[in-house]
Amino acid sequence: MKKISIILVLILAFVACKNEEKKVDESITETPFLAIADFDAKAGDFVSKEIKINGIVDHVCKHGGKKLLLVSDEANVHVVSDERFDEALIGSEINLKGVVLEEIIDEAYCFKMEEDNIKSHSEGQSNDEQFEAKKQHIKEYRDYMKENNTDHISNYSLQYVSHSELE
Amino acid sequence: MFKMKFWRKWSRILHRDIGYFFIGTSIIYGISGIALNHMSDWNPNYSVTLKSFTTNLNFDNKKSVKNNILLLLDDVDRRENYKKHYYKNQNTLKVFLKGGSSLLVNLNSGHGEVEYLKRRPVFYESNYLHYNPNRIWTWFSDAFAAALILFAITSIIMVKGKKGIKGRGGIYTALGIIIPIIFLIMYL
Numbered sequence: 001m002k003k004i005s006i007i008l009v010l011i012l013a014f015v016a017c018k019n020e021e022k023k024v025d026e027s028i029t030e031t032p033f034l035a036i037a038d039f040d041a042k043a044g045d046f047v048s049k050e051i052k053i054n055g056i057v058d059h060v061c062k063h064g065g066k067k068l069l070l071v072s073d074e075a076n077v078h079v080v081s082d083e084r085f086d087e088a089l090i091g092s093e094i095n096l097k098g099v100v101l102e103e104i105i106d107e108a109y110c111f112k113m114e115e116d117n118i119k120s121h122s123e124g125q126s127n128d129e130q131f132e133a134k135k136q137h138i139k140e141y142r143d144y145m146k147e148n149n150t151d152h153i154s155n156y157s158l159q160y161v162s163h164s165e166l167e
Numbered sequence: 168m169f170k171m172k173f174w175r176k177w178s179r180i181l182h183r184d185i186g187y188f189f190i191g192t193s194i195i196y197g198i199s200g201i202a203l204n205h206m207s208d209w210n211p212n213y214s215v216t217l218k219s220f221t222t223n224l225n226f227d228n229k230k231s232v233k234n235n236i237l238l239l240l241d242d243v244d245r246r247e248n249y250k251k252h253y254y255k256n257q258n259t260l261k262v263f264l265k266g267g268s269s270l271l272v273n274l275n276s277g278h279g280e281v282e283y284l285k286r287r288p289v290f291y292e293s294n295y296l297h298y299n300p301n302r303i304w305t306w307f308s309d310a311f312a313a314a315l316i317l318f319a320i321t322s323i324i325m326v327k328g329k330k331g332i333k334g335r336g337g338i339y340t341a342l343g344i345i346i347p348i349i350f351l352i353m354y355l
Contacts, residue, residue: 056251056253056263058253058261062206062210062212063206065298071253071255072253073253073254084298087212087267088267090263090267090269091250091251091263091264091265091267091269092250092251092263093251
């Protein structure tokens with residue numbers, strides 16, 4: 001009887017500790033929510049971490065179907081996925097969980113973009129209009145960095161984890 | 168000799184019977200393959216119709232905007248089709264409709280355009296399957312891909328003589344291999 005009591009006490013203590021650990025884990029892993037309007041300003045604090053965000057699906061990339069644009073009245077966020085998104089999501093308001101990705105645009109990036117643009121134009125893969133548009137795009141990056149006295153621009157997006165539709 | 172006869176016989180049986188089984192799947196992948204190859208020239212899933220309109224309704228007031236959108240939809244579509252809306256920028260309102268259609272309204276001029284999407288029958292379903300919608304279809308399409316390899320192997324064995332691999336069949340086989348190699352040499 002004594003042995004059984006000791007074993008029971010030990011089991012209870014173990015279960016209690018387990019539950020306590022679980023509670024702590026849950027509080028640690030609760031996914032933070034970002035308003036879409038604050039995404040660009042605050043995403044830098046969550047690089048490689050999961051966040052939740054609400055928005056309307058404006059469009060799904062028609063080529064691979066693995067990119068999606070989440071929008072609101074104030075801002076938009078690009079979302080990429082390993083799996084194809086369902087086109088029926090277009091126009092739905094969703095709560096999306098994703099990992100924040102950071103793309104750094106600096107002089108090396110602009111130079112590479114410039115090279116690729118010249119190459120694809122010379123090989124006939126892009127027309128004059130596309131060539132000029134990309135050239136202008138690169139110029140805008142450089143102008144922005146110069147005006148803001150910074151050596152890079154951070155572009156943030158999300159790697160899709162899961163979503164649920166909102167009413 | 169007997170062995171070759173055996174393999175030839177079984178190649179014909181497998182090529183024929185598995186071929187029958189995958190006729191439908193071959194057509195699905197054939198149709199969607201052509202449709203998706205030309206994605207930059209057309210929308211393979213939907214036919215798109217554009218319709219311009221002008222409205223006097225006001226969409227500036229966020230409180231009454233939903234009601235005015237429904238009134239607009241009475242004219243250009245059906246109010247039951249309303250899904251969601253948002254302000255794309257200061258001058259533009261975008262309204263999403265059920266079935267993938269949408270409309271844009273210029274808030275200053277009242278000019279707008281509805282983009283009606285209508286599913287292309289057969290193409291929509293074929294493209295859906297081509298994109299591996301779930302795990303079960305992945306298994307089935309893997310079986311189809313394996314069958315294609317089997318068709319290639321059995322086609323080498325199953326016909327003998329001048330029309331077989333040692334005659335005309337051999338020339339066609341060589342051409343079918345040379346063309347992708349030339350392409351790779353030129354573009355890779």
